Amino acid sequence: MAGDLVLLTGATGMIGFKTLVEVVKAGYKVRVAVRNQAGFDRITALKPLAPYVSQLESIIVLDITIPGAYDEAVKGVKYVVHIASPLALPVEGEEAYQTQIIQPAIQGTVGILESANKVSGIEKIVITASVLSVASIMAMATGTKVNEETRATSTEGPFASSLFAYEASKALAFQATEKFIADKKPAFSVVNILPVFVVGRDDTVTDVSSIAKGTNGLMMGPLLGHARDQPLLGCAVHVDDVAKMHVLSLEPSLKGNHDFLACAQPNEVVDWADSFEIVKKRFPDAYANGAFKFESIPRPVSVPAYIDSTKAEKALGFKFKSFEELTVSVVGHYLELIGSN
Numbered sequence: 001m002a003g004d005l006v007l008l009t010g011a012t013g014m015i016g017f018k019t020l021v022e023v024v025k026a027g028y029k030v031r032v033a034v035r036n037q038a039g040f041d042r043i044t045a046l047k048p049l050a051p052y053v054s055q056l057e058s059i060i061v062l063d064i065t066i067p068g069a070y071d072e073a074v075k076g077v078k079y080v081v082h083i084a085s086p087l088a089l090p091v092e093g094e095e096a097y098q099t100q101i102i103q104p105a106i107q108g109t110v111g112i113l114e115s116a117n118k119v120s121g122i123e124k125i126v127i128t129a130s131v132l133s134v135a136s137i138m139a140m141a142t143g144t145k146v147n148e149e150t151r152a153t154s155t156e157g158p159f160a161s162s163l164f165a166y167e168a169s170k171a172l173a174f175q176a177t178e179k180f181i182a183d184k185k186p187a188f189s190v191v192n193i194l195p196v197f198v199v200g201r202d203d204t205v206t207d208v209s210s211i212a213k214g215t216n217g218l219m220m221g222p223l224l225g226h227a228r229d230q231p232l233l234g235c236a237v238h239v240d241d242v243a244k245m246h247v248l249s250l251e252p253s254l255k256g257n258h259d260f261l262a263c264a265q266p267n268e269v270v271d272w273a274d275s276f277e278i279v280k281k282r283f284p285d286a287y288a289n290g291a292f293k294f295e296s297i298p299r300p301v302s303v304p305a306y307i308d309s310t311k312a313e314k315a316l317g318f319k320f321k322s323f324e325e326l327t328v329s330v331v332g333h334y335l336e337l338i339g340s341n
Contacts, residue, residue: 008081030055136153198262254315261312269305
């Protein structure tokens with residue numbers, strides 16, 4: 001409800017920042033948990049937050065893996081939006097996978113649940129999980145339809161790379177959340193948002209050299225002439241929709257615990273190479289002027305993946321933006337940064 005205090009983690013990242021903007025637009029006050037004050041100062045200086053700075057406060061959480069890390073942060077809040085989580089860091093070796101990817105993901109999520117359970121007044125916690133929480137890359141690549149009831153993950157090492165360790169980290173953190181709810185039966189409800197590849201305008205990117213940062217690189221890399229050497233699952237979701245889902249999940253009318261997959265064009269296969277034709281159609285002048293280099297590389301290959309995200313549309317009352325809309329979003333930002341739009 002507007003005016004209530006929300007604790008939000010992960011605000012310096014793509015999904016976190018977009019969600020923060022949507023939360024304050026909805027009228028909430030937000031306590032932003034950051035590792036250092038410089039991170040808070042950097043995001044509050046970005047244009048989308050300018051009208052809402054008076055609704056924000058910061059709190060420093062140096063290490064989310066330490067027991068009790070969020071004990072102070074949760075005091076006095078009504079809702080928690082937990083987005084912070086380790087990325088697929090380029091590390092090697094089982095020990096590094098455990099210490100830098102897997103355990104921090106589990107400890108960060110369980111830690112905030114435990115801190116919330118020590119205080120009264122928290123009504124709901126919304127967690128950014130992943131489609132990988134319920135289905136591995138290999139499982140999705142078989143073409144089997146994935147929904148919120150799917151449990152087809154791979155969590156046993158040894159792991160072939162940091163990507164597979166990251167995949168396991170998302171599944172294990174999700175399983176730890178389920179166990180916490182079952183064992184502790186907290187007074188608050190828990191909503192998990194499970195996105196596929198998130199693409200769209202990232203307002204934390206203010207320099208064109210970073211336009212392909214994170215998952216936006218899955219689209220912008222080939223558009224800028226960088227050939228993809230491996231096929232990619234044919235699924236994506238607009239960052240705007242992921243942020244919107246977090247805010248809609250805070251509504252008091254949504255009762256109980258829920259898991260919501262986040263995927264554009266539910267049950268349809270996305271062909272990443274369609275972005276080439278979308279660019280030609282929607283940005284003909286920039287294409288003609290050589291702003292894109294995709295004609296020089298092989299078309300990226302997409303593996304059919306069927307993600308049934310209709311539950312979110314029905315329960316939260318919205319419709320996912322299309323693959324074309326998310327393409328236009330990130331490409332438009334790129335052209336803005338190079339001064340062509």
